[in-house]
Amino acid sequence: MQALNHQFIDNCWVNSHGTRHLPVMDPYHERQLTEVTAGDARDVEAAVEAARRALPEWQALGGERRGTYLNALADALTARREALMELSATNNGKALAEAGIDLDDAIACYRYYARQAGDLEARQGRRITHDIEGVDAYCYEDPAGVVGLITPWNFPLVTSAWKIAPALAAGCTVVFKPSEITPLPEQALAEIALELEMPPGVLNLLHGDGEGIGKPLTHHSDIDKLSFTGSNAVGERVMQAAAEGSRGVSLELGGKSPILVLADADIDQAADWVMAGIYFNSGQICSATSRLIVHETLAESLFEALATRIDAIRLGDPLGANTDMGPMTSQHQHERVHAYLAIAEREGLHAVRDARHRQLPPHGYFIAPTLYRDVPTDSRLWREEVFGPILCAHKATSDDDAIALANDSAFGLAATVISGAPQRARRVGRALRAGNIWYNSEQIIIPETSWGGFGHSGIGRELGPWGLADYLEVKHLIGPAD
Known part of the structure; x- marks a missing residue:
């Protein structure tokens, strides 16, 4: 496979200024697929300059035309679906079926924001209703400007879609750094930008690591907004960098999400949803429901059902038709x-x-799927994000006890509630301190709903109209009535 020694800047592949080379691995065969030439501050400077030049034209293009590009991007991803699934499974290590779910979610996101872009244009200049006679007020929503986007390795193309799609829909121009661990699927975005003849400078993609690209990107004074998904430690550094110049920032960080199995839950259904919540993508998911809180009357039966299902999980080649779980994405994560x-x-x-x-x-x-029972709430495995296929269980005596256990966490990204009565599940869910709460279901991702969390899980929201709003600045024109 050809080495990635070019950066995508201003709709051109240009030689990277960096001299360091980073291996890109196949985590199943434990072999190097290719290497990335890590960029440096000079690449960041060129990309930011290109994005700044492109901003006025991209904004002036209008929401409907920008939406046309987003729909075309979704079409191009759809046409490449099988190849990108295989590439993602090979580079990331996730099972092929999971890679297909990821890609479909990314495509749905681009299509959703294509519609949002058109809606944005339709509401520009709307008149604000108020009670002051003789005064008119009009509302406009302008793009935040040039945005720096940094995404993690666990969901290539999905987490980038959640940032790129609303940013472009809003009229922003983008400097995008994908993870150096899984850069191969993201290459398609640059190739598609060329294929679609997007205006130069609208989408720039830089390969490299945090030191070479991430640090100069987050500290660049001509970046108007930063959006980062990843670890809390790095997210805090991004936030500190954004403080320089009081720039906008959104962070989607860690999680230690609970799954609550109430006393009236069906054991078999509960076991299926528990399995899906923790072992999908080998547990490498920020919303993984890694804290199982089960009513004491159901605990033994549920542990037995989970043990049977864990034993049936087939570990193997991510490209294999019968594989349920692939390897960790990197040796470091392993x-x-x-x-x-x-x-x-x-x-x-x-x-x-x-x-x-x-x-x-x-x-x-x-790492084989693991289940610990009766885990003390002061255990490090109960309180810290492991980011692997490890489930910790603790018994609850009542709904209120389960709610208290669930909310006793610094994180608040997601949760799941399982009950035989949907109204009961919703009541308990309403009491949880988390941004996304599923009940009696797997972790369904809908572009129309928000994504983000409370506390240490981050700042801001992605997806839905809230995701678009994160890339917009609101202005009002107020003066005498016509």
Whole structure:
């Protein structure tokens, strides 16, 4: 596979100014696929200048025309669907079926914001109703400007769609840094921009790591807004950088999400939803419901049902038709999750299913699905984001006890409630401190609803009209009535 030694700036592939080379790995075969030439501050400078030049024309194009480009981008992703699924599975390590779900979510996001772009144009200059006689007021929504977007490695194309689509719909121009760990699927976005003959400078893509690209991008004085998805530690540094010049920032950070199984839940349905909430993408998902809070009367039956399902999970080649779970995306993540297994051993946690006791494929960064029961609430595995296929369970005595256990966390990204009575599930869900709460379902992602959380889970919202608003500045014209 050809090395990625070019940056996409101003609708051109240009040689990277950087001299460092970063390996791009296949986490199943544990082999290098290619390498990325890590960019530096000079690449960032060129991309920001291109985006700044492109901004007036892109804004003036109007929402409907920008929406046409977004729909065309969705069409192009659809045409490449099978190839991108395979590329994502190979570079990321996720099962092929999961890669297909990711891609479909990304396509739906571009189509949603294509519609939002048209709606934005239709409401520009709307007259504001008020009670002061002889005064007119009109509302306009302008793009935030040149935006810097930084995305993680666990969901290539999806997390980028959640940022790029609303930013372009709003009329912003973009400097985008995908993860250096999974850059291969994101390459398609630059190729599509060329194919669609998008105006030069509207979408710029820079390869590199946090030191070479991330740091100069977040500190660049001509970036009007920053949007970052990733770890809390890096998110705090992004926020500090955004403070320079009081620039806008949105952060989608960590999670330690609960899944509540109430006393009237159906055991088999509950077990299926618990499995989907923690083991999808090998647990490498910020909304993973890694804290299982189960009513004490159901606990033993649920643990038994989960153990049976965990034993049935097939680990293997992400491209294999029968694979349920692939490897961790990187050696670093594999080592990090292993460190938590060691912590669990030191803490004396009781494993219903233990990753260390399962036979693994002969190669690949695999962690087997794990379930610990009766985990103390002061355990590090109960309180910290592991980002792997490790589920911790704790019993509750009542709905109120379950709510208190769920809300006892610094994070507040997501939650799931399972009950035989939907009204009961919604009542409990309403009491939870989280941005996204599912009830009696898997983690359904709908472009029309928001994504983001409370507390340490971040600032701002993606998706829905809230995601578009994050890339807009509101202005009002007020004066004598005509």
